[in-house]
Amino acid sequence: MLKVKNLRASVGDKEILRGINLEVNAGEVHAIMGPNGSGKSTLASVLAGREEYKVTSGSITFLGDNLFDLSPEERAWKGLFLAFQYPVEIPGVSTTNFLKTAVNNVREHRGLKKLDAVSFLKLMREQMKLMDIDQSLVNRSLNEGFSGGEKKRNEIFQMALLDPKLAILDETDSGLDIDALKIVANGVNHLKSSNNAIIIVTHYQRLLEYIVPDFVHVLFNGQIVKSGTKELAIELEEKGYDWIREEVEGISI
């Protein structure tokens, strides 16, 4: 589904990603872990097509297409979804209205019929139950005045509505209390299938207790320095990131 080859990317003159290789197949859950500043969020942003991040070399194919040929919205239509670390607020635009616009745009480009108000509301209500989203939340302006937890739940709620092939969760667990974490994890687990894939970008292991990854990658200084299974995440949690640093720096010296 996703093939990242020797990806290098920078912001301004600063190179952040320094040769990433990653392959994600349908039905898989990958966790990308790493200390602050290792390039986790940059990777997520490059995948989604954020302009400030300049790709200097390497390639990414997504479902057979060169990802760099696609605009951010074309990536979304094709099934790429990013749950933002910091979801933005859009005053005056109700969450319902925003979601309906998004869903119908995506549906249209996937060759599906647009949903009328009634069918959309039906779909929305079903997913609201799953993510424990309150009606008053969807009536409010998008993300405006939402608590941290509400914003993150709203991201996964959008994921549910947009039915992506590849979902990237960028630090979705940060700022969540344990109850909210469970709701988010349940939602994600419910959406997981053999047809889609999930990349979880996180600093901590705790979300991975609820969403069990097939692969764990450690990102350090713009490179994936270690890959393994879920046990690697536990090891990281126990030992911190210092031993990775030592190991990597040891190697490079």
Add this chain to the structure above:
Amino acid sequence: MSKEEQLLKEFTSMEYEHGWSVDIEADSAPMGLNEDIVRFISAKKNEPDWLLEWRLKAYRHWLTIEEPKWPNVTYPKINYQDIIYYSAPKQKVKPENLDEIDPELIETFNKLGINIEEQKRLTGVTSVAVDAVIDSVSVATTFKDTLAELGIIFCSFSEAVHEHPELVKKYLGSVVPMTDNYFATLNSAVFSDGSFAYIPKGVHCPMELSTYFRINAANTGQFERTLLVVDEGAYVSYLEGCTAPARDENQLHAAVVEIYVAKNAECKYSTVQNWYPGNKDGIGGVYNFVTKRGICAGDNSKISWTQVETGSAITWKYPSCILKGDNSIGEFYSVAVTNNYQQADTGTKMIHIGKNTKSRIVSKGVSAGKSQNSYRGLVRINKRAENARNFSQCDSLLMGDQCGAHTFPYIEVHNKSAQVEHEATTSKIGEDQLFYCNQRGISTEDAVALIVNGYAKEVLKQLPMEFAVEAQKLLALTLEGSIG
């Protein structure tokens, strides 16, 4: 919601939609302005002497005054001798009913999406009575008979002069005096037609009254005059829309709207202004120099202005409220959008005279392209206006880095019990907002329309349903191509 999307889709690929013109034979005055032209217009309308005298007085005063220089707009000097001051589509002397109207005219209004044939509607659905003004004359007024049963007068201004001279004489110039300002004075001299409405005591007007203005003929100025009188305890909601063909020369539009609201009465006045804004390089477009003012003459009366300004090369207008009656309320809700080389200097005046008077100003400016957008507003609390209240909210939204947003609030308080609040914000459509929308599959163009409509929501929701839809379309259309 589905409407919104459909509109966005429909309109994101279009330029100014109403840029066409129709070949309608017109009966025009010679170009230029002098006393004879004023007499010509008056004679065409078969006006009584008092009105001709009134016009001449205005014209003579106009000769002694100068164009205002204070607005934050620039344009080449207008040659007032290069304008045709009267142009009427040639047709039967006076249509007795709608069937006698020139089909070309009906076609013109159909193109605008305005049905000037009376439609039978399902009971319970409000309909809109329309007065259609093309170039200098009113060509049709619908639902007159239905309204007449309630004692409501809704007709063209010219007709009102003949049929209801006592009302016209009493209220004409009572809110906007003939000597008020350069453009209002010019209008007083050469106004050609417009709409007149009178809502009698205690009558709640059951339908929206609406005037659609259309400049069709070339080199023609449009100088219409609207006079609304809402008698004690009455209510009316009035809509005004306007369009013009795309022409390379600038066209002058100098209108006057006067509203008189008596005790316990209320008038809601909504405008969707979509005059031709000029092309992308700033060639052509309408100069929209308009004076609109209402007086809350009686106690507990209310005037509410809502405007959506998307058109015109230059907009210069300040719909105002004189709050004379005790406990009277004035409101001004505005969205002004400028793109390319458009310039807008618009706002309101709230003059508090009576006790416990309240005013509310919500102004939302959106500037894009190389345009300049200014809010200019005056809140004046007079000496005897005990416990007056004002709240003003002035927001500006910038798109791109070549446009300008300006705010000129004037606050004059002469009574210590007054409470005046002013809030202002300036923001830019954020890259992060656009990216967020893109990531959810919404194109940049649609995202801009969505964000701007959200930003302007507080104003848009004041509009009657029919207009709200049109206004949303216009916002999307006006800002098309402004990012990216």
